[in-house]
Amino acid sequence: MSANPSLIDIMRGRQSIRTYRTESLSESDMNKINTYLNENQNFVGPFGGTGRVHFVLVNHNVTDKGIKLGTYGFIKNPRAYLVGTAINEKIALVEYAYIFHRATLFLTQLGIGTCWMGGTFNRTSFEDEIQLNRDEFIPCITPLGYPKQKQRVFDKALRFAVKADNKKRWEQLFYDSTFLTPLIKENAGQLEIPIEMVRLGPSASNKQPWRLVLSEDRQLCHFYIQHTPNYSSSLGYDMQLLDMGIAMCQFESACRELQISGNWQIDDPHLESGNEQIEYIVSWKRENK
Structure with a gap:
Protein backbone atom coordinates (compact mmCIF):
# COMPACT_ATOMS: atom_id res chain seq x y z
CA MET A 1 0.00 0.00 0.00
CA LEU A 158 -21.71 -15.06 4.41
CA ARG A 159 -20.95 -12.34 1.85
CA PHE A 160 -23.34 -14.09 -0.53
CA ALA A 161 -26.01 -14.41 2.17
CA VAL A 162 -25.97 -10.69 2.94
CA LYS A 163 -25.55 -9.80 -0.75
CA ALA A 164 -22.37 -7.89 0.13
CA ASP A 165 -21.21 -7.85 -3.49
CA ASN A 166 -24.59 -6.86 -4.91
CA LYS A 167 -24.99 -3.10 -4.63
CA LYS A 168 -28.15 -1.39 -5.83
CA ARG A 169 -28.03 0.66 -9.02
CA TRP A 170 -28.06 4.47 -9.05
CA GLU A 171 -31.66 4.68 -10.22
CA GLN A 172 -32.76 2.67 -7.17
CA LEU A 173 -31.08 4.98 -4.66
CA PHE A 174 -30.65 8.49 -6.00
CA TYR A 175 -33.04 11.10 -7.38
CA ASP A 176 -32.90 14.28 -9.41
CA SER A 177 -34.74 17.23 -7.80
CA THR A 178 -37.74 15.12 -6.76
CA PHE A 179 -38.48 11.48 -5.95
CA LEU A 180 -40.20 11.22 -9.33
CA THR A 181 -36.98 11.38 -11.36
CA PRO A 182 -34.08 8.93 -10.89
CA LEU A 183 -30.65 10.57 -10.93
CA ILE A 184 -28.48 9.59 -13.88
CA LYS A 185 -24.83 9.31 -12.91
CA GLU A 186 -23.68 11.50 -15.78
CA ASN A 187 -25.98 14.31 -14.58
CA ALA A 188 -24.56 14.49 -11.05
CA GLY A 189 -21.74 16.84 -12.03
CA GLN A 190 -18.90 17.19 -9.52
CA LEU A 191 -20.87 15.21 -6.93
CA GLU A 192 -20.85 12.03 -9.00
CA ILE A 193 -17.95 10.45 -7.08
CA PRO A 194 -19.17 11.45 -3.58
CA ILE A 195 -22.61 10.02 -4.39
CA GLU A 196 -21.02 6.86 -5.79
CA MET A 197 -19.11 6.48 -2.51
CA VAL A 198 -22.47 6.45 -0.70
CA ARG A 199 -23.62 3.63 -2.98
CA LEU A 200 -20.48 1.61 -2.22
CA GLY A 201 -20.63 2.11 1.55
CA PRO A 202 -21.25 -0.78 3.96
CA SER A 203 -24.70 -1.18 5.49
CA ALA A 204 -26.46 -3.65 7.77
CA SER A 205 -27.34 -6.76 5.73
CA ASN A 206 -26.44 -4.66 2.68
CA LYS A 207 -29.93 -3.09 2.79
CA GLN A 208 -28.54 0.26 1.56
CA PRO A 209 -31.35 2.29 3.19
CA TRP A 210 -30.02 5.67 2.04
CA ARG A 211 -31.94 7.67 -0.54
CA LEU A 212 -30.42 10.89 -1.89
CA VAL A 213 -32.14 13.73 -3.75
CA LEU A 214 -29.84 16.15 -5.57
CA SER A 215 -31.30 19.63 -6.04
CA GLU A 216 -31.79 21.02 -9.52
CA ASP A 217 -28.99 23.59 -9.04
CA ARG A 218 -26.67 20.86 -7.67
CA GLN A 219 -26.05 22.92 -4.52
CA LEU A 220 -27.96 20.69 -2.09
CA CYS A 221 -27.98 16.96 -1.55
CA HIS A 222 -30.76 15.71 0.72
CA PHE A 223 -30.21 12.47 2.64
CA TYR A 224 -33.20 10.27 3.47
CA ILE A 225 -33.52 6.86 5.07
CA GLN A 226 -35.84 4.19 3.72
CA HIS A 227 -36.64 2.12 6.78
CA THR A 228 -36.91 -1.64 6.58
CA PRO A 229 -39.90 -2.30 8.88
CA ASN A 230 -38.99 -4.11 12.13
CA TYR A 231 -35.45 -4.66 10.87
CA SER A 232 -33.71 -4.31 14.25
CA SER A 233 -36.63 -3.89 16.65
CA SER A 234 -35.39 -6.77 18.83
CA LEU A 235 -32.18 -4.83 19.53
CA GLY A 236 -34.00 -1.82 20.99
CA TYR A 237 -32.57 0.70 18.52
CA ASP A 238 -32.77 1.49 14.82
CA MET A 239 -29.58 -0.03 13.42
CA GLN A 240 -30.22 1.51 10.01
CA LEU A 241 -29.56 4.96 11.45
CA LEU A 242 -25.94 3.84 11.66
CA ASP A 243 -26.01 3.27 7.90
CA MET A 244 -26.94 6.93 7.42
CA GLY A 245 -23.89 8.05 9.40
CA ILE A 246 -21.74 5.80 7.22
CA ALA A 247 -23.29 7.34 4.08
CA MET A 248 -22.56 10.86 5.34
CA CYS A 249 -18.95 9.95 6.11
CA GLN A 250 -18.40 8.34 2.71
CA PHE A 251 -19.91 11.36 0.94
CA GLU A 252 -18.06 14.05 2.86
CA SER A 253 -14.74 12.18 2.82
CA ALA A 254 -14.90 12.08 -0.98
CA CYS A 255 -15.89 15.76 -1.15
CA ARG A 256 -12.90 16.75 0.97
CA GLU A 257 -10.49 14.73 -1.15
CA LEU A 258 -11.93 16.36 -4.28
CA GLN A 259 -11.80 19.81 -2.60
CA ILE A 260 -15.56 20.31 -2.83
CA SER A 261 -16.57 22.47 0.12
CA GLY A 262 -19.86 22.12 1.91
CA ASN A 263 -21.54 21.66 5.26
CA TRP A 264 -24.30 19.64 6.88
CA GLN A 265 -27.59 21.15 7.93
CA ILE A 266 -30.96 19.86 9.06
CA ASP A 267 -33.50 21.69 6.92
CA ASP A 268 -36.24 19.40 5.62
CA PRO A 269 -37.26 20.39 2.05
CA HIS A 270 -40.54 18.46 2.51
CA LEU A 271 -40.26 16.54 -0.73
CA GLU A 272 -43.09 14.09 -1.36
CA SER A 273 -41.72 10.56 -1.61
CA GLY A 274 -44.92 8.54 -1.84
CA ASN A 275 -43.38 6.02 0.56
CA GLU A 276 -44.25 6.15 4.25
CA GLN A 277 -41.02 4.33 5.10
CA ILE A 278 -38.87 7.20 3.79
CA GLU A 279 -37.76 9.76 6.37
CA TYR A 280 -35.66 12.90 5.96
CA ILE A 281 -32.38 12.94 7.89
CA VAL A 282 -30.03 15.73 6.77
CA SER A 283 -28.85 17.87 3.84
CA TRP A 284 -25.41 18.71 2.53
CA LYS A 285 -25.09 22.26 1.20
CA ARG A 286 -22.32 23.23 -1.13
CA GLU A 287 -20.18 26.27 -0.33
CA ASN A 288 -19.25 28.29 -3.38
CA LYS A 289 -15.84 29.91 -3.13
Whole structure:
Protein backbone atom coordinates (compact mmCIF):
# COMPACT_ATOMS: atom_id res chain seq x y z
CA MET A 1 0.00 0.00 0.00
CA SER A 2 1.31 3.45 -0.84
CA ALA A 3 2.31 5.89 1.90
CA ASN A 4 -0.63 8.15 1.16
CA PRO A 5 -3.35 6.11 -0.52
CA SER A 6 -6.35 7.91 -1.94
CA LEU A 7 -9.24 7.72 0.51
CA ILE A 8 -11.59 7.34 -2.45
CA ASP A 9 -9.62 4.28 -3.56
CA ILE A 10 -9.76 2.97 0.01
CA MET A 11 -13.56 3.34 0.02
CA ARG A 12 -13.84 1.67 -3.38
CA GLY A 13 -11.80 -1.34 -2.31
CA ARG A 14 -12.82 -1.82 1.32
CA GLN A 15 -14.45 -5.12 2.26
CA SER A 16 -15.69 -6.47 5.57
CA ILE A 17 -13.06 -8.85 6.96
CA ARG A 18 -14.14 -11.76 9.15
CA THR A 19 -11.01 -13.93 9.10
CA TYR A 20 -7.69 -12.53 10.30
CA ARG A 21 -4.10 -13.67 10.49
CA THR A 22 -2.95 -14.76 13.93
CA GLU A 23 -0.13 -12.23 14.23
CA SER A 24 -0.56 -9.34 16.63
CA LEU A 25 -0.88 -5.76 15.48
CA SER A 26 2.56 -4.26 14.97
CA GLU A 27 3.99 -1.79 17.46
CA SER A 28 3.99 0.85 14.70
CA ASP A 29 0.31 0.32 13.95
CA MET A 30 -0.57 0.20 17.64
CA ASN A 31 1.11 3.57 18.10
CA LYS A 32 -0.79 5.05 15.14
CA ILE A 33 -4.10 3.72 16.49
CA ASN A 34 -3.48 5.09 19.96
CA THR A 35 -2.44 8.46 18.54
CA TYR A 36 -5.66 8.60 16.51
CA LEU A 37 -7.79 7.67 19.50
CA ASN A 38 -6.13 10.33 21.65
CA GLU A 39 -6.89 13.18 19.24
CA ASN A 40 -10.20 14.74 20.26
CA GLN A 41 -10.96 16.19 16.82
CA ASN A 42 -11.34 12.66 15.47
CA PHE A 43 -14.41 12.22 17.63
CA VAL A 44 -16.34 15.37 16.86
CA GLY A 45 -19.19 14.77 14.45
CA PRO A 46 -20.73 17.00 11.79
CA PHE A 47 -23.20 18.49 14.29
CA GLY A 48 -20.68 19.09 17.04
CA GLY A 49 -21.61 16.05 19.08
CA THR A 50 -18.99 13.64 20.30
CA GLY A 51 -18.72 9.90 20.06
CA ARG A 52 -16.75 7.54 22.26
CA VAL A 53 -14.63 4.76 20.83
CA HIS A 54 -12.83 2.26 23.05
CA PHE A 55 -9.84 0.22 21.93
CA VAL A 56 -9.98 -3.28 23.42
CA LEU A 57 -7.10 -5.67 22.91
CA VAL A 58 -7.97 -9.35 22.75
CA ASN A 59 -5.87 -11.04 25.39
CA HIS A 60 -8.22 -13.54 26.98
CA ASN A 61 -11.12 -15.88 26.08
CA VAL A 62 -8.71 -18.01 24.06
CA THR A 63 -10.05 -21.38 22.97
CA ASP A 64 -8.86 -24.11 20.63
CA LYS A 65 -11.22 -22.63 18.05
CA GLY A 66 -9.66 -19.21 18.19
CA ILE A 67 -10.14 -16.02 20.16
CA LYS A 68 -13.70 -14.92 20.80
CA LEU A 69 -15.14 -12.01 22.71
CA GLY A 70 -18.85 -12.46 22.31
CA THR A 71 -19.06 -12.48 18.49
CA TYR A 72 -20.96 -15.77 18.12
CA GLY A 73 -18.27 -17.39 15.98
CA PHE A 74 -18.62 -15.04 13.01
CA ILE A 75 -15.12 -13.61 13.53
CA LYS A 76 -11.93 -15.67 13.38
CA ASN A 77 -8.67 -14.59 15.06
CA PRO A 78 -9.36 -10.90 15.86
CA ARG A 79 -6.43 -9.14 17.49
CA ALA A 80 -8.45 -6.25 18.95
CA TYR A 81 -11.80 -4.49 18.76
CA LEU A 82 -13.04 -0.97 18.50
CA VAL A 83 -16.12 -0.70 20.71
CA GLY A 84 -18.43 2.25 20.21
CA THR A 85 -20.78 3.78 22.75
CA ALA A 86 -23.58 6.25 22.10
CA ILE A 87 -26.95 7.42 23.38
CA ASN A 88 -30.06 5.98 21.77
CA GLU A 89 -31.34 9.05 19.91
CA LYS A 90 -31.76 9.51 16.16
CA ILE A 91 -29.26 12.27 15.38
CA ALA A 92 -26.84 11.04 18.03
CA LEU A 93 -26.74 7.60 16.39
CA VAL A 94 -26.31 9.05 12.90
CA GLU A 95 -23.50 11.31 14.07
CA TYR A 96 -21.88 8.56 16.10
CA ALA A 97 -21.79 6.21 13.08
CA TYR A 98 -20.14 8.98 11.04
CA ILE A 99 -17.39 9.18 13.68
CA PHE A 100 -17.01 5.42 13.97
CA HIS A 101 -16.82 4.92 10.21
CA ARG A 102 -14.17 7.62 9.92
CA ALA A 103 -12.11 5.55 12.36
CA THR A 104 -12.62 2.37 10.33
CA LEU A 105 -11.43 4.13 7.17
CA PHE A 106 -8.30 5.25 9.02
CA LEU A 107 -7.68 1.65 10.03
CA THR A 108 -8.25 0.43 6.48
CA GLN A 109 -5.61 2.91 5.29
CA LEU A 110 -3.18 1.18 7.67
CA GLY A 111 -3.97 -2.19 6.08
CA ILE A 112 -6.00 -3.32 9.10
CA GLY A 113 -9.22 -5.20 8.42
CA THR A 114 -12.56 -4.20 9.96
CA CYS A 115 -16.12 -5.50 9.95
CA TRP A 116 -19.10 -3.51 11.23
CA MET A 117 -21.10 -5.59 13.70
CA GLY A 118 -24.38 -4.33 15.10
CA GLY A 119 -26.32 -7.45 16.01
CA THR A 120 -24.09 -10.54 15.95
CA PHE A 121 -22.20 -9.94 19.17
CA ASN A 122 -22.82 -10.27 22.88
CA ARG A 123 -23.04 -6.75 24.25
CA THR A 124 -22.60 -7.89 27.84
CA SER A 125 -19.16 -9.33 27.14
CA PHE A 126 -18.02 -5.98 25.74
CA GLU A 127 -19.72 -3.94 28.46
CA ASP A 128 -17.49 -5.81 30.91
CA GLU A 129 -14.44 -4.44 29.05
CA ILE A 130 -15.34 -0.76 29.10
CA GLN A 131 -17.03 1.78 31.33
CA LEU A 132 -20.44 2.85 30.05
CA ASN A 133 -22.00 6.14 31.04
CA ARG A 134 -25.50 5.83 32.47
CA ASP A 135 -27.36 6.78 29.26
CA GLU A 136 -25.05 4.95 26.82
CA PHE A 137 -25.18 1.59 25.09
CA ILE A 138 -23.02 -0.22 22.53
CA PRO A 139 -24.61 0.09 19.08
CA CYS A 140 -21.71 -1.48 17.17
CA ILE A 141 -18.21 -2.87 17.30
CA THR A 142 -15.57 -3.84 14.78
CA PRO A 143 -12.90 -6.53 15.10
CA LEU A 144 -9.39 -5.55 14.04
CA GLY A 145 -6.57 -7.56 12.54
CA TYR A 146 -4.54 -8.15 9.44
CA PRO A 147 -6.75 -9.76 6.75
CA LYS A 148 -6.12 -13.36 5.86
CA GLN A 149 -5.44 -13.28 2.15
CA LYS A 150 -7.47 -16.36 1.23
CA GLN A 151 -11.14 -16.06 2.13
CA ARG A 152 -12.65 -18.96 4.00
CA VAL A 153 -15.59 -20.73 2.36
CA PHE A 154 -17.66 -19.45 5.30
CA ASP A 155 -16.65 -15.84 4.55
CA LYS A 156 -17.68 -16.20 0.92
CA ALA A 157 -20.97 -17.82 1.91
CA LEU A 158 -21.71 -15.06 4.41
CA ARG A 159 -20.95 -12.34 1.85
CA PHE A 160 -23.34 -14.09 -0.53
CA ALA A 161 -26.01 -14.41 2.17
CA VAL A 162 -25.97 -10.69 2.94
CA LYS A 163 -25.55 -9.80 -0.75
CA ALA A 164 -22.37 -7.89 0.13
CA ASP A 165 -21.21 -7.85 -3.49
CA ASN A 166 -24.59 -6.86 -4.91
CA LYS A 167 -24.99 -3.10 -4.63
CA LYS A 168 -28.15 -1.39 -5.83
CA ARG A 169 -28.03 0.66 -9.02
CA TRP A 170 -28.06 4.47 -9.05
CA GLU A 171 -31.66 4.68 -10.22
CA GLN A 172 -32.76 2.67 -7.17
CA LEU A 173 -31.08 4.98 -4.66
CA PHE A 174 -30.65 8.49 -6.00
CA TYR A 175 -33.04 11.10 -7.38
CA ASP A 176 -32.90 14.28 -9.41
CA SER A 177 -34.74 17.23 -7.80
CA THR A 178 -37.74 15.12 -6.76
CA PHE A 179 -38.48 11.48 -5.95
CA LEU A 180 -40.20 11.22 -9.33
CA THR A 181 -36.98 11.38 -11.36
CA PRO A 182 -34.08 8.93 -10.89
CA LEU A 183 -30.65 10.57 -10.93
CA ILE A 184 -28.48 9.59 -13.88
CA LYS A 185 -24.83 9.31 -12.91
CA GLU A 186 -23.68 11.50 -15.78
CA ASN A 187 -25.98 14.31 -14.58
CA ALA A 188 -24.56 14.49 -11.05
CA GLY A 189 -21.74 16.84 -12.03
CA GLN A 190 -18.90 17.19 -9.52
CA LEU A 191 -20.87 15.21 -6.93
CA GLU A 192 -20.85 12.03 -9.00
CA ILE A 193 -17.95 10.45 -7.08
CA PRO A 194 -19.17 11.45 -3.58
CA ILE A 195 -22.61 10.02 -4.39
CA GLU A 196 -21.02 6.86 -5.79
CA MET A 197 -19.11 6.48 -2.51
CA VAL A 198 -22.47 6.45 -0.70
CA ARG A 199 -23.62 3.63 -2.98
CA LEU A 200 -20.48 1.61 -2.22
CA GLY A 201 -20.63 2.11 1.55
CA PRO A 202 -21.25 -0.78 3.96
CA SER A 203 -24.70 -1.18 5.49
CA ALA A 204 -26.46 -3.65 7.77
CA SER A 205 -27.34 -6.76 5.73
CA ASN A 206 -26.44 -4.66 2.68
CA LYS A 207 -29.93 -3.09 2.79
CA GLN A 208 -28.54 0.26 1.56
CA PRO A 209 -31.35 2.29 3.19
CA TRP A 210 -30.02 5.67 2.04
CA ARG A 211 -31.94 7.67 -0.54
CA LEU A 212 -30.42 10.89 -1.89
CA VAL A 213 -32.14 13.73 -3.75
CA LEU A 214 -29.84 16.15 -5.57
CA SER A 215 -31.30 19.63 -6.04
CA GLU A 216 -31.79 21.02 -9.52
CA ASP A 217 -28.99 23.59 -9.04
CA ARG A 218 -26.67 20.86 -7.67
CA GLN A 219 -26.05 22.92 -4.52
CA LEU A 220 -27.96 20.69 -2.09
CA CYS A 221 -27.98 16.96 -1.55
CA HIS A 222 -30.76 15.71 0.72
CA PHE A 223 -30.21 12.47 2.64
CA TYR A 224 -33.20 10.27 3.47
CA ILE A 225 -33.52 6.86 5.07
CA GLN A 226 -35.84 4.19 3.72
CA HIS A 227 -36.64 2.12 6.78
CA THR A 228 -36.91 -1.64 6.58
CA PRO A 229 -39.90 -2.30 8.88
CA ASN A 230 -38.99 -4.11 12.13
CA TYR A 231 -35.45 -4.66 10.87
CA SER A 232 -33.71 -4.31 14.25
CA SER A 233 -36.63 -3.89 16.65
CA SER A 234 -35.39 -6.77 18.83
CA LEU A 235 -32.18 -4.83 19.53
CA GLY A 236 -34.00 -1.82 20.99
CA TYR A 237 -32.57 0.70 18.52
CA ASP A 238 -32.77 1.49 14.82
CA MET A 239 -29.58 -0.03 13.42
CA GLN A 240 -30.22 1.51 10.01
CA LEU A 241 -29.56 4.96 11.45
CA LEU A 242 -25.94 3.84 11.66
CA ASP A 243 -26.01 3.27 7.90
CA MET A 244 -26.94 6.93 7.42
CA GLY A 245 -23.89 8.05 9.40
CA ILE A 246 -21.74 5.80 7.22
CA ALA A 247 -23.29 7.34 4.08
CA MET A 248 -22.56 10.86 5.34
CA CYS A 249 -18.95 9.95 6.11
CA GLN A 250 -18.40 8.34 2.71
CA PHE A 251 -19.91 11.36 0.94
CA GLU A 252 -18.06 14.05 2.86
CA SER A 253 -14.74 12.18 2.82
CA ALA A 254 -14.90 12.08 -0.98
CA CYS A 255 -15.89 15.76 -1.15
CA ARG A 256 -12.90 16.75 0.97
CA GLU A 257 -10.49 14.73 -1.15
CA LEU A 258 -11.93 16.36 -4.28
CA GLN A 259 -11.80 19.81 -2.60
CA ILE A 260 -15.56 20.31 -2.83
CA SER A 261 -16.57 22.47 0.12
CA GLY A 262 -19.86 22.12 1.91
CA ASN A 263 -21.54 21.66 5.26
CA TRP A 264 -24.30 19.64 6.88
CA GLN A 265 -27.59 21.15 7.93
CA ILE A 266 -30.96 19.86 9.06
CA ASP A 267 -33.50 21.69 6.92
CA ASP A 268 -36.24 19.40 5.62
CA PRO A 269 -37.26 20.39 2.05
CA HIS A 270 -40.54 18.46 2.51
CA LEU A 271 -40.26 16.54 -0.73
CA GLU A 272 -43.09 14.09 -1.36
CA SER A 273 -41.72 10.56 -1.61
CA GLY A 274 -44.92 8.54 -1.84
CA ASN A 275 -43.38 6.02 0.56
CA GLU A 276 -44.25 6.15 4.25
CA GLN A 277 -41.02 4.33 5.10
CA ILE A 278 -38.87 7.20 3.79
CA GLU A 279 -37.76 9.76 6.37
CA TYR A 280 -35.66 12.90 5.96
CA ILE A 281 -32.38 12.94 7.89
CA VAL A 282 -30.03 15.73 6.77
CA SER A 283 -28.85 17.87 3.84
CA TRP A 284 -25.41 18.71 2.53
CA LYS A 285 -25.09 22.26 1.20
CA ARG A 286 -22.32 23.23 -1.13
CA GLU A 287 -20.18 26.27 -0.33
CA ASN A 288 -19.25 28.29 -3.38
CA LYS A 289 -15.84 29.91 -3.13
